[in-house]
Structures are given as C-alpha cells and as structure tokens.
Amino acid sequence: xxxxxxxxxxxxxxxxxxxxxxxxxxxxxxxxxxxxxxxxxxxxxxxxxxxxxxxxxxxxxxxxxxxxxxxxxxxxxxxxxxxxxxxxxxxxxxxxxxxxxxxxxxxxxxxxxxxxxxxxxxxxxxxxxxxxxxxxxxxxxxxxxxxxxxxxxxxxxxxxxxxxxxxxxxxxxxxxxxxxxxxxxxxxxxxxxxxxxxxxxxxxxxxxxxxxxxxxxxxxxxxxxxxxxxxxxxxxxxxxxxxxxxxxxxxxxxxxxxxxxxxxxxxxxxxxxxxxxxxxxxxxxxxxxxxxxxxxxxxxxxxxxxxxxxxxxxxxxxxxxxxxxxxxxxxxxxxxxxxxx
Numbered sequence: 001x002x003x004x005x006x007x008x009x010x011x012x013x014x015x016x017x018x019x020x021x022x023x024x025x026x027x028x029x030x031x032x033x034x035x036x037x038x039x040x041x042x043x044x045x046x047x048x049x050x051x052x053x054x055x056x057x058x059x060x061x062x063x064x065x066x067x068x069x070x071x072x073x074x075x076x077x078x079x080x081x082x083x084x085x086x087x088x089x090x091x092x093x094x095x096x097x098x099x100x101x102x103x104x105x106x107x108x109x110x111x112x113x114x115x116x117x118x119x120x121x122x123x124x125x126x127x128x129x130x131x132x133x134x135x136x137x138x139x140x141x142x143x144x145x146x147x148x149x150x151x152x153x154x155x156x157x158x159x160x161x162x163x164x165x166x167x168x169x170x171x172x173x174x175x176x177x178x179x180x181x182x183x184x185x186x187x188x189x190x191x192x193x194x195x196x197x198x199x200x201x202x203x204x205x206x207x208x209x210x211x212x213x214x215x216x217x218x219x220x221x222x223x224x225x226x227x228x229x230x231x232x233x234x235x236x237x238x239x240x241x242x243x244x245x246x247x248x249x250x251x252x253x254x255x256x257x258x259x260x261x262x263x264x265x266x267x268x269x270x271x272x273x274x275x276x277x278x279x280x281x282x283x284x285x286x287x288x289x290x291x292x293x294x295x296x297x298x299x300x301x302x303x304x305x306x307x308x309x310x311x312x313x314x315x316x317x318x319x320x321x322x323x324x325x326x327x328x329x330x331x332x333x334x335x336x337x338x339x340x341x
Contacts, residue, residue, distance in 0.1 A: 021038075055100065062098060068179070189208075243288075
C-alpha cells in the first residue's frame with residue numbers, strides 16, 4: 001500500500017539505504033515479485049545515466065524549503081545546530097544537509113552501483129510466520145528466522161517479475177517558481193465573505209503575520225446523506241480513502257514540492273485541505289476536484305481499501321476494548337492487592 005525509500009541509520013563512516021514497503025494481504029502473496037520489481041527499477045537507474053535536470057529539481061526544492069521553512073522550537077533548533085558543529089565546517093553549520101552540494105555524477109553513480117543483490121538484507125515482517133520461526137531475540141521476545149538468499153535467486157526474481165512499464169519520473173510540475181508575496185492594502189483581522197450562493201460560501205483571509213508564499217485552503221462538502229446510517233458513514237469513509245488512493249500518482253511530486261493535501265470524512269460529509277506554496281496550488285486543487293467530479297469505483301482498489309479499512313477498524317476496536325478492560329479492572333485490581341485489605 002505504500003513505499004518509502006531513503007538514507008537511514010548513518011554515521012560518518014557508513015549509511016544504509018532503505019526501501020520500506022507496506023503490503024496488503026494480497027501483497028504478502030507476491031513478495032518475490034515485489035522484490036524483483038524493486039531491483040528491476042534499481043537496474044534502470046543504474047543504466048539510465050545521471051540526469052542533471054533531476055538534480056536541478058532537487059536543488060530548487062531544497063532551496064525553497066530552506067528559505068521558507070517553518071519555525072521550530074528554539075531548543076530543537078539549538079540542538080540541531082550544536083549537532084552540526086561536529087559534522088560540518090563553520091560556514092555550513094546553519095545549512096548542513098539542507099542544500100545539495102555540487103553536482104557530481106560519478107558520486108551518484110558510485111552510490112547506485114552499491115545497490116546490488118550482493119549487498120542487501122531483506123526483512124519480511126508478517127503474522128503469517130507465527131509458529132514457523134526458530135529464533136527469539138532476547139530483549140522483546142520477538143520470534144524470527146534467518147535465511148540465506150543468494151544473489152542469483154534475487155536475479156531470478158527480477159527476471160520473473162511482472163512485465164510492467166517502469167520508467168524514470170517526469171519533470172515535477174508542482175515545483176514553485178513564483179514565490180512573490182501577494183499585495184494587499186487593508187489590514188484584515190477576520191475572514192472576508194467574498195462570495196455567497198445558494199449552495200456555497202467563499203471565505204478569505206490574507207496572511208498578515210508570517211508573510212510567506214504559502215496558502216491554506218479548506219473545502220467543506222456538506223453531504224446530508226453521508227451520515228444517515230452506519231452504512232452511509234462507512235461508505236463515505238471508503239469514498240474519501242478511494243479518492244486519496246486515486247491521487248497517489250500525484251502525491252509524491254506534490255509533497256516533495258511543498259504541497260500537502262488530505263481528504264477527510266467529517267460529521268457532515270467530507271473535507272479537502274490543501275497546504276503549501278501557493279504558486280502551483282491551483283494545479284493540485286484542480287486535480288483533486290477533477291477526481292471528485294469524475295469519481296468512479298474501481299473494483300480492485302475498492303477491495304484493497306475495504307481490506308485496509310477493516311484492518312484499521314479492528315485494530316482500533318481492539319485498542320478500545322483493551323483500554324476499557326484496563327479502566328474497569330484497574331480499581332478492582334487495586335482493591336484486591338491493597339496491603340490494608
């Protein structure tokens with residue numbers, strides 16, 4: 001259901017590059033195919049050469065993020081700077097890793113060439129292994145097993161993986177280039193009602209405090225039938241999750257460019273929130289509204305969302321029941337073992 005990749009667990013002498021994939025129950029049955037596709041994409045990166053336009057996009061994203069970053073707690077800022085003093089020269093204490101260094105194709109290729117079947121550890125976590133393991137780690141009592149996977153076997157997985165169209169990413173259309181602050185003459189302390197119709201209201205309030213090229217848009221959809229029954233509530237929740245799923249192809253580009261969005265089930269319908277740099281926000285907002293206008297239920301994605309939603313609700317129910325058990329039994333337990341009784 002999700003994939004995250006990047007550097008993790010590093011020191012001055014080494015670091016790990018991790019690819020973390022969360023799987024559905026159906027995905028658990030195709031782990032070899034998924035691993036094969038990961039290595040097929042790595043092979044594509046290794047053979048495609050180093051593209052400077054991708055590096056230039058990264059530079060633009062990092063520079064914008066550095067200059068317009070949100071303020072953090074002073075103590076956290078001090079700790080970060082103090083940590084940087086051990087790793088970087090004086091002129092880089094404030095910047096650290098926030099901005100890319102000079103473009104070095106050979107260094108990038110060197111790192112890519114390290115991502116091979118000879119240099120990988122694969123961790124597969126699943127409840128399906130219960131009762132099938134032969135080792136127990138001593139700290140938390142977690143059961144596990146260790147198996148040797150040869151590079152040739154991973155090579156076989158890569159060659160046998162499904163024939164899908166993997167390719168390099170297209171240029172990111174959400175990267176902002178106009179970071180000018182919008183002019184406004186009157187100081188506005190309260191939201192202004194710009195438009196009112198029989199079915200909508202439009203409110204607006206300019207930022208008069210932070211003066212950054214960012215915006216916050218919230219659209220509330222009032223859907224009276226969405227809460228008429230438990231079934232309607234569940235279907236509305238699945239609707240919002242399907243929308244988020246359909247927008248996944250845009251999510252990564254938007255997020256790395258500083259645009260974030262969410263679609264949420266509310267008591268009166270559902271809500272769309274978009275936050276970030278305002279220059280390309282209209283493009284993202286049009287995309288979201290387009291998905292809503294032309295919404296259709298795709299059977300395969302519905303099954304996946306239904307499964308994950310059911311798992312989440314079962315997990316929440318389990319937590320609720322455990323908390324209820326604790327709250328009810330706790331006084332009795334205290335009474336039973338109180339030294340004065």
